[in-house]
Amino acid sequence: MIDLIHTLRQIVAYVFFITGIYFLLSTAVGMIRFPDLYTRLHAGSKCLMAGGISVLMGCIVLEGSGFVSLKLIVILIFLLITNPIAIHVIASLSYQFNLIPKTNAKKNIDE
């Protein structure tokens, strides 16, 4: 019975790890192939946080109850608070540099 619970916990943890790897590779592909700065900000915020949450949730499932799991939850909440602040600060900086987006939507509507 204990062996079955351990095996099921490991299966759930590796499902979380595989989804996290998928989102992180999606972040890398988007960081290479997007044409503009603001779309790269979008890739560096949402996909990266999805991968990080998935990998940390897999580690929490492998660990179980204890102080180590509490430290992992603290890391997860800290990433959820601080990474959108960092992306917003970078976007504000690039607005002060007057960096316009490469694909302007108004031209696409006019054509």
Added chain:
Amino acid sequence: MLYVILAIVLSAILTFYRIVKGPCLPDRIVAMNSIGVMFLLVLVLLSYYFERKIFIDVALVYGVLLFINVLVMAKYLSRA
């Protein structure tokens, strides 16, 4: 567990292309932030690979310093 670490390191190497060839400076800052979060996850997984749970504190301190790096860069570059 080792294959998960290798996949995240491969993702970080692919993201490093944007640091080498970024047209402007905020591109490089975004790529640096992404690589920093990926290595934070690698530090958490290495704590499981070596079976030594005290290394998670290293990852926690690394996350704090990464956030402070981005804030200091933005504060230095935004104001004249």
